[in-house]
Amino acid sequence: xxxxxxxxxxxxxxxxxxxxxxxxxxxxxxxxxxxxxxxxxxxxxxxxxxxxxxxxxxxxxxxxxxxxxxxxxxxxxxxxxxxxxxxxxxxxxxxxxxxxxxxxxxxxxxxxxxxxxxxxxxxxxxxxxxxxxxxxxxxxxxxxxxxxxxxxxxxxxxxxxxxxxxxxxxxxxxxxxxxxxxxxxxxxxxxxxxxxxxxxxxxxxxxxxxxxxxxxxxxxxxxx
Amino acid sequence: xxxxxxxxxxxxxxxxxxxxxxxxxxxxxxxxxxxxxxxxxxxxxxxxxxxxxxxxxxxxxxxxxxxxxxxxxxxxxxxxxxxxxxxxxxxxxxxxxxxxxxxxxxxxxxxxxxxxxxxxxxxxxxxxxxxxxxxxxxxxxxxxxxxxxxxxxxxxxxxxxxxxxxxxxxxxxxxxxxxxxxxxxxxxxxxxxxxxxxxxxxxxxxxxxxxxxxxxxxxxxxxx
DNA sequence: CCGCTAAGTAACTAGACGGTTACTATTGAG
DNA sequence: CTCAATAGTAACCGTCTAGTTACTTAGCGG
Numbered sequence: 001x002x003x004x005x006x007x008x009x010x011x012x013x014x015x016x017x018x019x020x021x022x023x024x025x026x027x028x029x030x031x032x033x034x035x036x037x038x039x040x041x042x043x044x045x046x047x048x049x050x051x052x053x054x055x056x057x058x059x060x061x062x063x064x065x066x067x068x069x070x071x072x073x074x075x076x077x078x079x080x081x082x083x084x085x086x087x088x089x090x091x092x093x094x095x096x097x098x099x100x101x102x103x104x105x106x107x108x109x110x111x112x113x114x115x116x117x118x119x120x121x122x123x124x125x126x127x128x129x130x131x132x133x134x135x136x137x138x139x140x141x142x143x144x145x146x147x148x149x150x151x152x153x154x155x156x157x158x159x160x161x162x163x164x165x166x167x168x169x170x171x172x173x174x175x176x177x178x179x180x181x182x183x184x185x186x187x188x189x190x191x192x193x194x195x196x197x198x199x200x201x202x203x204x205x206x207x208x209x210x211x212x213x214x215x216x217x218x219x220x221x222x223x224x
Numbered sequence: 225x226x227x228x229x230x231x232x233x234x235x236x237x238x239x240x241x242x243x244x245x246x247x248x249x250x251x252x253x254x255x256x257x258x259x260x261x262x263x264x265x266x267x268x269x270x271x272x273x274x275x276x277x278x279x280x281x282x283x284x285x286x287x288x289x290x291x292x293x294x295x296x297x298x299x300x301x302x303x304x305x306x307x308x309x310x311x312x313x314x315x316x317x318x319x320x321x322x323x324x325x326x327x328x329x330x331x332x333x334x335x336x337x338x339x340x341x342x343x344x345x346x347x348x349x350x351x352x353x354x355x356x357x358x359x360x361x362x363x364x365x366x367x368x369x370x371x372x373x374x375x376x377x378x379x380x381x382x383x384x385x386x387x388x389x390x391x392x393x394x395x396x397x398x399x400x401x402x403x404x405x406x407x408x409x410x411x412x413x414x415x416x417x418x419x420x421x422x423x424x425x426x427x428x429x430x431x432x433x434x435x436x437x438x439x440x441x442x443x444x445x446x447x448x
Numbered sequence: 449c450c451g452c453t454a455a456g457t458a459a460c461t462a463g464a465c466g467g468t469t470a471c472t473a474t475t476g477a478g
Numbered sequence: 479c480t481c482a483a484t485a486g487t488a489a490c491c492g493t494c495t496a497g498t499t500a501c502t503t504a505g506c507g508g
Binding site: 038039040041042043119121122123124125126128129132133138139142146167169170173174176177178179180181182184185186187188189190191192193194195205206209210212213216217219222 | 262263264265266267343345346347348349350352353356357362363366370391393394397398400401402403404405406408409410411412413414415416417418419429430433434436437440441443446
């Protein structure tokens with residue numbers, strides 16, 4: 001009988017019925033990111049991750065060892081994503097003020113689009129960066145970032161647009177902080193100030209505010 | 225026999241052997257704050273809180289109902305503490321620039337001295353402010369804050385020291401954010417940037433940076 | 449088309465955890 | 479002094495949860 005041989009790999013994969021290691025792994029990682037960023041590492045349930053991924057719980061241990069291993073994978077992937085997006089910015093092609101504006105608005109928009117990054121950072125810091133410290137793959141991702149900011153600052157100083165002596169790390173922390181605090185704490189802040197801080201128009205307003213704050217700081221003093 | 229009557233209340237309280245509702249309640253609340261801010265709401269263990277407080281677990285349910293009730297009590301007390309400290313600042317007696325500097329440095333120092341406030345905010349926002357929304361006692365605490373900032377801004381504008389049209393809420397979020405992000409994420413940021421951001425000197429530097437950023441933003445543009 | 453390795457499943461388990469029960473001891477009012 | 483209300487204790491319980499075991503099935507090299 002011609003139908004007795006199992007279906008071709010392609011057909012099987014298309015129907016989604018059979019094994020597909022990459023797909024399974026990716027589904028677990030995605031589900032874990034959602035569950036862990038929604039509820040924290042201790043709040044996340046392994047069974048919930050498996051169910052969300054549509055995968056047997058055993059697979060989770062098969063691919064990632066244990067809950068911590070899964071968490072580290074989520075952490076590495078999430079950090080990797082933002083750092084690679086930043087590198088793609090190509091700020092050095094623009095004039096310094098425009099480049100800085102682009103960096104600030106990019107960072108702000110990234111936080112809006114990726115709330116999971118915010119939660120994960122909160123979770124990892126609550127644990128005093130214990131897992132990040134162990135990870136070998138994350139640290140090297142950050143040199144391009146400060147390097148890029150440094151170049152931008154130097155070109156701005158040379159053109160008389162920016163003040164001298166600005167520390168790139170300090171500046172980056174400020175750019176990130178102005179957006180991060182607002183987004184991460186928008187739920188409590190909305191209650192406290194009686195204003196819906198998640199409204200799209202409100203987010204735009206905040207973006208412009210952050211640009212203004214950063215550019216005002218970078219401006220050289222009048223008596224140069 | 226003269227010793228047959230129980231010791232006087234004062235003596236008993238002094239020896240710490242007998243009942244003391246207020247003391248027990250306070251010990252539980254303090255232990256809960258430590259445990260919950262260290263490990264998050266889901267990570268905190270009820271048994272650990274009881275042990276840390278030197279109290280039987282049953283007492284925790286006696287005074288606070290359940291784990292959530294205890295969490296709400298921690299939340300209310302912690303918010304109450306910072307808001308009352310802010311009100312005590314009396315900024316309106318100083319000239320606007322000095323007042324603003326005082327507010328910024330106070331906020332920064334508060335975050336340094338009270339890391340538990342930072343963790344608790346992160347925890348509550350991860351839960352989308354579900355408990356804060358229910359609390360009746362926290363919201364009214366915040367009107368004095370924005371009011372105070374508003375007065376400071378108006379006086380600065382009148383004296384030609386500050387720009388016009390600054391939104392007090394936006395400004396407060398920026399002041400808090402510049403310090404909050406640094407402190408809350410100092411563990412991951414230190415790893416990423418290869419620098420110990422918790423060093424006292426580094427903290428002082430950050431404080432001055434935040435003051436500079438805020439005052440630069442508030443400065444009126446040259447062509448007034 | 450055989451046989452070994454990797455992918456996948458279902459049922460299970462030891463221990464942790466939030467919360468309760470049944471009880472005793474202290475305190476303060478009358 | 480008495481008694482009711484409150485503070486406090488120890489042991490216990492049902493459920494949840496991370497991780498495991500024992501097993502089946504698909505896929506691929508030879």
